[in-house]
Structures are given as structure tokens and as C-alpha cells.
Amino acid sequence: MTMHELTKKVFMTEILKGMALTMRTMFTRPVTRQYPEEKREPFAGFRGLHALAKTPAGAMKCVGCGLCAAICPSKCISIYTSEGPDHTKVVDRYEVEVLRCIFCGFCVEACPFGAIVLTDHYEYSDYLREAFFMNREKLLSNWDRFMAGKKGEQYFQRFWRPLNADYTTPADQPVGRGGRSK
Numbered sequence: 001m002t003m004h005e006l007t008k009k010v011f012m013t014e015i016l017k018g019m020a021l022t023m024r025t026m027f028t029r030p031v032t033r034q035y036p037e038e039k040r041e042p043f044a045g046f047r048g049l050h051a052l053a054k055t056p057a058g059a060m061k062c063v064g065c066g067l068c069a070a071i072c073p074s075k076c077i078s079i080y081t082s083e084g085p086d087h088t089k090v091v092d093r094y095e096v097e098v099l100r101c102i103f104c105g106f107c108v109e110a111c112p113f114g115a116i117v118l119t120d121h122y123e124y125s126d127y128l129r130e131a132f133f134m135n136r137e138k139l140l141s142n143w144d145r146f147m148a149g150k151k152g153e154q155y156f157q158r159f160w161r162p163l164n165a166d167y168t169t170p171a172d173q174p175v176g177r178g179g180r181s182k
Contacts, residue, residue: 047104047105048121049142050101050117050134050139050142051116051139053117060091064079068106068108072101072107073104073106079093080093095133098133099132
């Protein structure tokens with residue numbers, strides 16, 4: 001044991017430093033928010049409860065391609081499709097297990113149609129597990145409740161890239177057979 005360690009043990013310097021810190025902060029105002037009464041707005045880009053996006057006409061954007069389910073690291077998304085009358089894919093069931101989700105946002109990035117979103121809604125506690133099992137109807141109603149109108153449009157424009165506008169040809173770059181882009 002060194003002399004420094006012996007001095008610490010005899011004079012209890014760590015305990016005295018801790019007591020000094022306690023005395024300094026004892027009479028200051030706490031920074032704790034009283035949650036149900038004092039709510040704060042989620043920050044920009046917050047990833048909360050899932051929703052299935054709708055077109056302005058009110059139809060579901062999802063075509064059942066399954067890219068969101070394929071890229072999901074926690075495998076919480078399940079999509080069940082069938083063939084429609086004109087040989088198109090029809091989404092029969094779209095399910096998300098919210099308790100398994102890690103809210104990474106990969107599903108939103110992978111979707112080429114912008115059909116799934118993570119809303120800024122964060123207050124969804126419940127006593128039953130079934131409440132956290134989102135089916136297609138719940139996900140579509142979440143869009144109506146939390147992302148309808150301009151809010152949904154701004155969500156995709158601000159936070160999820162790339163957009164079609166990102167794939168333009170620069171004006172000074174040659175295009176095709178000796179021609180230039182205009």
C-alpha cells in the first residue's frame with residue numbers, strides 16, 4: 001500500500017468529496033419534469049409508433065413488396081399477400097409487433113413507395129401485449145391520427161433520403177451520344 005492510498009483511507013477524502021457535492025446540490029432546484037402534467041414535444045426526426053401511409057385519395061400506399069420485412073433486423077414485420085384479379089399483388093395482412101421493434105427506421109428507408117412511417121407519437125403504454133400487435137387497420141388509423149395532411153408530406157421530404165430530385169444529371173455532364181443535358 002502506498003502512502004497516497006493510506007492517506008485516502010485514513011482521511012476518507014472520497015467520502016468528504018461526495019458529501020461536499022451533495023451539500024452543493026442539495027438546495028438547487030431539481031430539473032425533473034413532472035411527466036403527465038409537463039409534456040415536451042418530440043425532437044425532429046423522432047421515431048415512434050408505426051403507421052402505414054395513405055395516398056391523398058385515401059388508399060394504402062403499400063404494394064406488398066416485402067422489402068421492409070426483409071431488412072428488419074428484429075423481424076417484427078410480417079406481410080401476407082395474395083394475387084388479385086388482374087394478376088397484381090394484394091396485401092391481405094400487414095402486421096408489426098411493436099414490442100420486438102428496435103425503432104431503427106430501416107423499414108422506412110427500404111420502402112420504395114414511402115408506405116411505412118415512424119410517427120412522432122410516443123405515448124402508447126398498455127397492460128396487455130395484444131395492444132402492441134399492430135395489424136393493417138390499426139396502422140392505417142395511426143396515419144390518420146398522427147401523420148395525415150402536410151405533416152406526412154414534410155416527414156418524407158425532411159428525413160428520408162434519397163428523393164427523386166437527388167438523381168438529376170448535372171448541367172455540365174455529357175449525356176448519351178455526345179449530347180449535353182439541358
